[in-house]
Amino acid sequence: MSRHVIAPVEELPPGARKFVTIDDRPIAVFNIKGEFFGLLNRCPHQGAALCEGPLIGLAQSSNPGEIEYTRHGEILRCPWHGWEFDIRTGQSYCDPRKFRVRAYPVNVEPGSAVVKGPYVAETIAVSIENDYVVVDL
Amino acid sequence: MNIQVRPDTAPASSTTVRPAIADCDIHPARKGSKDLYPYLAKRWHAHLETYGGHPYQGMMSGPPYPKAQPNASRRDAYPPDGGPQGSSLSFMQQQHLDPNNVALGVLCPLNTGQGLRNQDLSAALASAINDWQIAEWTGKDSRLKASVVVANEDGPAAAAEIRRRAGDKNFVQVLLLSRNVEPLGQRRYWPIYQAAEEAGLPIGVHAFGFGGNPITASGWPSYYIEEMVGHSQCQQAALSSIVLEGVLERFPKLKMIMIEAGFGWVPSLAWRLDRAWARMRSEVPDVKRPPSEYIRDHIFWTTQPMEDPERRDHLFDVIDWIGWDRLLFATDYPHWDFDEPSRVLPAGVGDAQREAFFLGNARRLFGIAG
Ligand code: FES
Numbered sequence: 001m002s003r004h005v006i007a008p009v010e011e012l013p014p015g016a017r018k019f020v021t022i023d024d025r026p027i028a029v030f031n032i033k034g035e036f037f038g039l040l041n042r043c044p045h046q047g048a049a050l051c052e053g054p055l056i057g058l059a060q061s062s063n064p065g066e067i068e069y070t071r072h073g074e075i076l077r078c079p080w081h082g083w084e085f086d087i088r089t090g091q092s093y094c095d096p097r098k099f100r101v102r103a104y105p106v107n108v109e110p111g112s113a114v115v116k117g118p119y120v121a122e123t124i125a126v127s128i129e130n131d132y133v134v135v136d137l
Numbered sequence: 138m139n140i141q142v143r144p145d146t147a148p149a150s151s152t153t154v155r156p157a158i159a160d161c162d163i164h165p166a167r168k169g170s171k172d173l174y175p176y177l178a179k180r181w182h183a184h185l186e187t188y189g190g191h192p193y194q195g196m197m198s199g200p201p202y203p204k205a206q207p208n209a210s211r212r213d214a215y216p217p218d219g220g221p222q223g224s225s226l227s228f229m230q231q232q233h234l235d236p237n238n239v240a241l242g243v244l245c246p247l248n249t250g251q252g253l254r255n256q257d258l259s260a261a262l263a264s265a266i267n268d269w270q271i272a273e274w275t276g277k278d279s280r281l282k283a284s285v286v287v288a289n290e291d292g293p294a295a296a297a298e299i300r301r302r303a304g305d306k307n308f309v310q311v312l313l314l315s316r317n318v319e320p321l322g323q324r325r326y327w328p329i330y331q332a333a334e335e336a337g338l339p340i341g342v343h344a345f346g347f348g349g350n351p352i353t354a355s356g357w358p359s360y361y362i363e364e365m366v367g368h369s370q371c372q373q374a375a376l377s378s379i380v381l382e383g384v385l386e387r388f389p390k391l392k393m394i395m396i397e398a399g400f401g402w403v404p405s406l407a408w409r410l411d412r413a414w415a416r417m418r419s420e421v422p423d424v425k426r427p428p429s430e431y432i433r434d435h436i437f438w439t440t441q442p443m444e445d446p447e448r449r450d451h452l453f454d455v456i457d458w459i460g461w462d463r464l465l466f467a468t469d470y471p472h473w474d475f476d477e478p479s480r481v482l483p484a485g486v487g488d489a490q491r492e493a494f495f496l497g498n499a500r501r502l503f504g505i506a507g
Contacts, residue, residue, distance in 0.1 A: 046477040052213050079212030080475055082205055 002137045003119045009108055009131040012036070017051060022137055029106055029133060030055075030087060032073055037087045038104035038135050039076070044092070048080040050101060055087065105136040156492075157240035158478055159499035160233075161439045162343070162396050162467035163281070165244050165274055166208075166223035176265035176272075181258060191254050193318060193349030204361055206473035214471035222471040226277055233470045234280060237478050240507075241499055242281045243467075244270055245312055245343050245396065249286045252317060252347045259288035264298055267308075275307040282503065284312035284341060290348075292328035299329065303336035309503040310339045310394065315368065316346030321375040322382030330388045339392035339437070339502060342375060344368035372398035373406050376436070380410065383423030385431040392502065393436050397469060400438040401446070404458040407432050433460065437502060439467035440494070441476040449483040461490045465499045 004022050012018055012031045019028050019041060026041035028051030043050040057072035075093070076085045084093040090103035109117070111128035119134060126132065167173065174182055206212055208221050214232060216225030223229065234242060246269075250262025263286045270283035285302045287295035302308045311333045319325060321342065333340050345368070351357045352367035354374070372395055385391060410428035418424070424431075438459065446452050456464065468476050482491065500507055 046480040048211075048477075049213055054212070079206065080473060080477075082473065 003117065004135045004137060005109075005114050005119050005124065005126060005132045006135055007124060007133045009133060012133055018133075019051065020135075022135065025137070027104060027135065029135060031133075032087065036106035036108065036133055038106040039085070039087065039090055040102040040104070042101070043078045043080065043083065044099045044101055045078065045081060045083055048078050050076065050078050050085065053077045053079040056084070058084075058093070107134050107136070108132065109134045155236075155238040155479065156495065157238050158466055158495040159241040159243070160237070160239045160468050160470065161243045161394070161465040161499055162245050162441060162469050163229075163233075163242045164223050164470070164472060165229075165246055165270070166221045166471075167269075168220040168224045173262065173265040173269055176268040177261055181261050184258060188255075190250060190258070192347045193252060193254055194347045195349065204473075209473055210471045211473055211475055226274060229470070230278065233468070234278070237468070239280060240496065241503070241505055243309060243341075243499075243503070244274055244281055244283050245341065246270065246284065246286060247343070247345065251286060251289050251312075251314060253288075256288055256291040256294060260291060260294040260298065263288045263295075264301075267298070267302060271305075271307050282309040282505075283307050284310050285338065286312050287329060289313050289326070289329065290318055292325050296328040296332035299332035299336055299338065303332075303338070308338065309505070310341040311336075313340055313342050314346030314348075315342055315344050315371045315375050315398065316350055316352065317348040317375075318350075319348075320378030320382075322378030322380070322384050324382075327384070327387070330384055330391055334388045334391045337390075337504075339394055341394040341396050342372070343396040344372060344398045346371075368398045369402050373402060376406070376432070377410060377428075380428045380431050381421050381424060383421065385435045386423055386425055391435060394439060394465065394502075395436060396439045396467070397441060399442060399444060400440075400459060400464070401444040401452075401455050403432070403438070404455060433463075437463050437465055437498070439465045440481065441467040441469040442474050443476050443481045449485060452483065453485070461493055462498055464494050465502065466495045 006020050006029060007018055012029065014031050014033050017028050017030045027038055028041045029036060029038045039051055041049050041051040053076050055073045056075050056077050057069050058075050059067060059069050061067045074087050076087050085091065085101050090101040092099040108131050111126060111130045111132060114126050114132045114134065115128050210222035214222035216228035218225060233239065246266050249266045250259050253259040266286045267283065275281045275283050285299055285308050287298045289295055299311055311329065313321065330340065352364050352371055354370060358364055358367060376395065379385065407429035414424065414428050444452055444455065466478065468478065482494065
């Protein structure tokens with residue numbers, strides 16, 4: 001497993017997403033209300049840049065006629081054919097057994113830890129005063 | 138808030154060259170409502186601004202976008218220089234034609250003014266959109282070919298437009314839509330078929346249309362998802378009408394392309410038509426052969442939306458019935474249900490079939506040398 005520093009936290013405020021390429025893999029990191037998530041930016045269906053899609057909620061129905069709309073902003077909808085993926089797990093909603101998008105753990109680490117750690121700083125200079133978004137690959 | 142932070146360096150692009158393909162359903166869009174003005178008499182500028190288009194459709198179910206994605210199009214297909222998806226040739230080249238190695242792209246303009254109630258306006262808009270296709274698209278990229286758009290409800294006007302474009306190598310087909318005022322085999326449309334046959338142009342019948350009829354035979358559906366699948370039943374009705382009215386008997390050289398309505402249903406429709414014809418042949422003596430023979434001889438099918446059954450042998454069975462020489466690959470770019478060429482065919486297709494599917498059939502049908 002390798003760890004990659006991708007941005008200072010200020011660069012990724014809530015609602016932001018950052019696209020990076022790590023070890024030839026296109027990855028996007030999202031800040032959703034202060035929580036960070038990483039997903040492979042390639043749709044398992046036909047290969048669209050999945051992470052360019054909108055974040056929507058989850059429409060579900062437990063009984064016909066009763067519709068709940070929950071988890072607003074946590075479901076990623078593919079920009080091509082609209083398949084929906086759970087940003088927390090990469091699981092698809094149309095066929096969860098067969099299709100999932102690779103999810104990567106993302107953490108926030110203090111600069112002091114990043115400077116010391118076994119990390120690879122991708123594109124940014126690191127200083128110990130800051131906090132950094134770190135992706136595990 | 139939706140901030141997007143992009144990496145400084147573009148991701149490494151693949152160095153493998155994809156095999157050349159034809160794309161038989163590309164939708165060019167206009168940047169704005171006045172794009173056609175240079176090709177339209179002044180009278181119509183004022184008319185459009187005063188009265189609008191005035192379609193047959195009471196309950197519009199075509200243009201009001203978004204449909205599933207903005208403008209019913211890929212979210213990643215907005216040109217960086219502005220305008221709706223599909224409105225920039227340079228971006229289409231960069232996003233689709235070049236990377237997918239499209240050697241032949243057939244333009245199917247939609248929302249063109251086909252089938253308006255004011256037939257003169259419909260004819261003027263059809264002619265304008267044909268000029269626009271040459272000026273903005275085929276004249277600037279020789280891979281692209283245009284459709285002759287016609288005022289489909291006015292047979293003589295449509296035939297005149299086809300004759301005006303006959304012999305012009307910018308055009309490779311005549312474009313009709315599946316929903317018209319009447320089923321497509323009926324006599325009001327025959328002048329179109331006659332002119333197309335004379336011009337040697339196949340007729341493309343694209344799903345959609347604004348003839349005032351609902352998409353399903355049981356009325357207006359509640360959901361867009363019903364409309365999506367309704368296209369195939371609409372196309373079945375159009376095709377049945379074309380066969381049973383004797384169009385293909387009367388115009389024996391005519392070829393037709395069913396665009397964007399699937400093809401998995403074709404064998405069962407043909408079986409039902411053949412069975413009914415055997416019993417009731419005397420009602421339609423103009424139809425001299427079993428309907429399936431006309432279908433096999435005259436009809437081509439674009440692939441998008443590609444049939445995707447769970448078992449690939451089911452797909453191959455259907456294609457074996459239709460013929461590997463009858464399918465024309467299409468992506469539907471920039472629309473959201475775009476098919477990615479490298480992902481549409483399952484494994485197990487031989488090289489010759491693959492070549493026919495992706496390019497050879499289209500080149501032969503449109504008479505375009507490789
Ligand atoms: S490519 Fe993502 S849903 Fe088809």
